[in-house]
Amino acid sequence: MDTREFGLGLQTDLKPGEYGALARVAEEAGFDVVTAFHDLGFQRSLPALLEIASATTRVRLGASCLNPYTLHPIELAQQVAALDLASRGRAFLGLAAGAWLDRVGIVQHRPFTHVTEAWAVIERLLAGDDGGFDGEVFSLAPGTKLGGPIERHAVPLLVGTWSPRLTRFAAAEADELKVGGSANPSMLTLALERLRSGEQAAGRAPGSVGLVVGAVTVVDEDGPRARNAARHRVVNYLTVVADLDPTLELDPELVGRIRSLVADGSRDEAAALLPDELLDIFAIAGTPEHVAARAEEIYACGVRRIDFGPPHGLDRRRGVSLLAGEVVPSLRAR
16 A cells, blocks of 8 residues: 655745645645745744645645744644644644754754653643643643633644654654655665664554655756756755765865855855755756656655655746646656
8 A cells, every 4th residue: 555645845935825726736636735834034834824724625734843942832832723723633733943043043952852842741732731841941830721722632743853862752752754855865764764763662663653855846847947946945055954964975175165155145156066966865856757756766765755845846836736737646656
């Protein structure tokens, strides 16, 4: 039985009405999940997700990911409860330590404790447990609880991380582990090995936690143009993600040159330096046939779902249409 799933990842840089329209295309094509990002400096994910909830009837939905540094766990619980109510029980909680928060002066000390205690608080609040919580980072006074109706008193948890320690936490507590910003089979194989080891240590059956991958995706009939567009997106974060991937051995001179050019605003020059083999480590880009073949390679690593990420195509709507109309049907037929 084929257990592969398909997800659409949306950056929160759209106008009202656009989120629902793209989500409907994905749902009609048989996608399983539509997720909205919650990246620093962009629109917040909840309005987009509420629009998606009202425009769809079947897909699961949630942010990937919220973090316990810019949002207290009670806010996280309130947000996922509101989304679950609006979607009639289709919400999941995406939780991560967060990225780029140093740009606004937030020091991410003790990320493991922040994430694990945040989940403990959220679980209690959703379950209606008002006995309080006294952790090392977070606390709730006895009697604290969520107000208003609750659709479900427990929601699925997706943990976004590259960290071995948080991967072990996900293996014990979560439904899914997401590795974002990678299309590297070597890294995904390593992540799955860590996940299965953690499941065994936690006494969970192998495969209890699904591995999810999110990557820059650009699909177009003009393959070279699609790959060039992906290069421009990848160079913005390559140096950050590359440091997280222990399976990579990058040329430090090349990485330094790309970092310098991006810092100077010379993204065209930086993108031109990115060779094809390195682009394929971080992105899924090309013609529909090429994108389907790359996705198949990723699924073969044991991945449960790919969240095809923005910009999707040279034109966003066209890219999503090609994913829905050509890429996903091709993958189903394999």
